[in-house]
Structure formats: C-alpha cells, structure tokens
Amino acid sequence: MEFSSDLRQLLHIPQNVAILSHRNPDGDAIGSSLAMRHYLEQYGHTVHVLFPSEYPEEFEFLPGAEDILIWDIHTEECKQVLSRKNVFIFLDFNAYSRIDRMGDLVKNLPGARILIDHHLYPEPMADYVFSEPAASSTCELIYRFISGMGDSQKINPTVGICIYTGLVTDTGSFKHATNSMVFRIAADLIDRGVPDTEIQDRIFNSQKEKNLRLLGHCLANRMEYLPEYRTALIWLSRKDYEAFEIQRGDTEGIVNYLLTIREVKLAAFIHNQPTIVKLSLRSKGDFDVQEICRTHFNGGGHKNAAGAYSHDSLKATIQKFKDILPLYKKALTGQNGK
Ligand code: 5GP
Ligand code: MN
Numbered sequence: 001m002e003f004s005s006d007l008r009q010l011l012h013i014p015q016n017v018a019i020l021s022h023r024n025p026d027g028d029a030i031g032s033s034l035a036m037r038h039y040l041e042q043y044g045h046t047v048h049v050l051f052p053s054e055y056p057e058e059f060e061f062l063p064g065a066e067d068i069l070i071w072d073i074h075t076e077e078c079k080q081v082l083s084r085k086n087v088f089i090f091l092d093f094n095a096y097s098r099i100d101r102m103g104d105l106v107k108n109l110p111g112a113r114i115l116i117d118h119h120l121y122p123e124p125m126a127d128y129v130f131s132e133p134a135a136s137s138t139c140e141l142i143y144r145f146i147s148g149m150g151d152s153q154k155i156n157p158t159v160g161i162c163i164y165t166g167l168v169t170d171t172g173s174f175k176h177a178t179n180s181m182v183f184r185i186a187a188d189l190i191d192r193g194v195p196d197t198e199i200q201d202r203i204f205n206s207q208k209e210k211n212l213r214l215l216g217h218c219l220a221n222r223m224e225y226l227p228e229y230r231t232a233l234i235w236l237s238r239k240d241y242e243a244f245e246i247q248r249g250d251t252e253g254i255v256n257y258l259l260t261i262r263e264v265k266l267a268a269f270i271h272n273q274p275t276i277v278k279l280s281l282r283s284k285g286d287f288d289v290q291e292i293c294r295t296h297f298n299g300g301g302h303k304n305a306a307g308a309y310s311h312d313s314l315k316a317t318i319q320k321f322k323d324i325l326p327l328y329k330k331a332l333t334g335q336n337g338k
Helices: 005-012 027-041 075-083 096-107 138-148 157-170 180-191 196-204 209-221 238-243 254-258 289-297 314-333
Strands: 016-020 046-051 087-091 112-117 128-131 223-226 231-236 266-272 277-283 305-310
Touching (some): 016 027, 016 096, 027 087, 027 138, 157 196, 180 196, 277 314
Parallel strands (some): 231 266
Antiparallel strands (some): 277 305
C-alpha cells in the first residue's frame, strides 16, 4: 500500500465522507464500512455509511449499525446526504454496478474517491486505489490502511470489533482465503480487547429454527450431485421462498455444505429470488469460479467464491450451468470430454 501526501492531507482535515458498500452487504462489507467510519471520526470527519440494500440481522450488534442508511428504504435521505459529500470511499466492491442506482447518482457527483477492495478486476472509479485480490478481506485491508497511515493507536476495540467481523466472515472462521497476516491481525485485535469468541457466537449462532429446516430441505430435496464433474448444486424455487418465508440472509452459507463432500470441487447454489435468479458458486483449490461467473453469467468475485445474477428462468439458469460443465471437465476431474 502506498500513501501519497495528497491522501494524507485529505484525510487529516475534517471532510464530509460517504462510505459505500455493495448490495446484499455481508460481514466484510459491514465490518469494513463501520471500522472505517469509527477510524475517520477520530479525525473529526462527518461520516455516513450507505448501502443499496439491507444487511442481515446478525450484524445488528456492530457499533454504529443502527445509523447505516439503506438506499432501498431511505432513498430520499440517501440522495440528500450524498449530495453534501466531498469524499466517497468504496469498500468491498469495485464496479458502480454493484451499488445499483446509488452508483448512477454517485458516479456524477464531484468529490475525491478512495477504493479499498479485494475483488479482481477493479473498474477505474477512484483517485486512490487500494486493490489487493490476494487479501483475505476488505477488513484486512482496512487494518493495513489504518496502520499504513501511521494510526495503529486508533484501532480501538470499536474499530477492532468491526475489522474482526470481516476477517472471520470472509475466511469462513479462518478456514479459507487465509494468509499469515490474517492471523497476526486477529491476534493483535484480541490483544487490543476485541472479544473474539463472543463475536463469532453473535454472528454464527444466530439462526432461527426455520433456517435449519430450510437447510434440511435443501440437503434432502434440492441437492443434485454430478460426480462425473465433481460438482454439486442446490436450487430453490420461488415456491420454496414462500414456503420457508425466506428473507435476506437466510440462504447465506448453504452453498458451503456442498463443499464438505470429499470429491466435490465445484459447488453451486442457484435460487429464484423475488425478481432475479441468483447464482453463488464456490470451489476448492485452484478451480476458478470467478472465471465461470464472469464469462457465462456477467458476474464476478474471487477464485473460490463468486456470484452472478440471471434474468432467465430458474430452470433455464440451472440448465445453462449444467451445459457449461463439459467445458470445465478437464479442470474439474483431470479428464477430457463429456
Ligand atoms: P455470494 O455468492 O456470497 O453472493 O458472493 C460471493 C462473491 O462473489 C462475493 O465476493 C461477491 O462480492 C461476489 N459476487 C456475488 N454476486 C456478484 C455479481 O453479481 N457480480 C459480481 N461482479 N460479483 C458478485
Ligand atoms: Mn469481502
């Protein structure tokens, strides 16, 4: 990370800052946004965090979560707040399309732009870019950003709790996308008073009964295993959404169960949300799902976790996914052909 004197000057004088993150914000989006807010407020900046859509309930405990403005709910207030801003910070995403209509507005507003993110292929959307696809999480980058600014002492427990949340959620509790830095940062945060096990308990032991019943339904009735492609998938229809009263966040993590099958290298969760069909792909090892999402579904993400949306029907999307598997047979199984 390089810190220009311009950037230091900008952040050392109180500014009117908007922190934005992506639609369907996850723990890393929320954690990095709130960590950045609590850091910047120590310099006297006026900071608002804005998301296109709501965040899952399990993150309500994070300090400052209650102040987050949601475009889908507080559209007029978001527009007014954004029009007053002179610094825009983009966290955990790297293309205006990931913030939907808020992107159309922000794109045309004057102001300095800072991007901190770990997804591949960033759009040229910022004056100051901290893009590291090898990083575990945007929260890892926030920790390094604050340290790089010479402000380690500003990583207090409030900032730390938020950073820890993104570390633990984007690495699946330190199971994937880890590096030695992640463990050093986690250890340092614990030394600074971050209650690590309590945070994990709040985030992961917060399911409702219906979530477990839904998981049971997915595994018993909606799972397909394609051993010839070392692939497994789970799909959910609009009817399933109604029957299980599925809300935002309820399907989070279901795709990961498919990877627990020893032979599976590629896992897909394809579900009919109220207006679109959403794909979530996961993989083990070197198999790149980001490439599949980008090439065939206009999506993106990381090598081992990527996603996309489709405007085709659920059936057509599942079929399209199955139809492309022969293209990847060699990469998945080491064998050629259908
Ligand atoms: P998930 O499957 O959990 O929604 O997303 C997995 C990863 O893929 C996340 O890092 C997310 O940012 C990325 N991702 C999900 N959906 C999309 C999409 O529609 N477009 C792009 N570019 N990335 C996505
Ligand atoms: Mn992330």
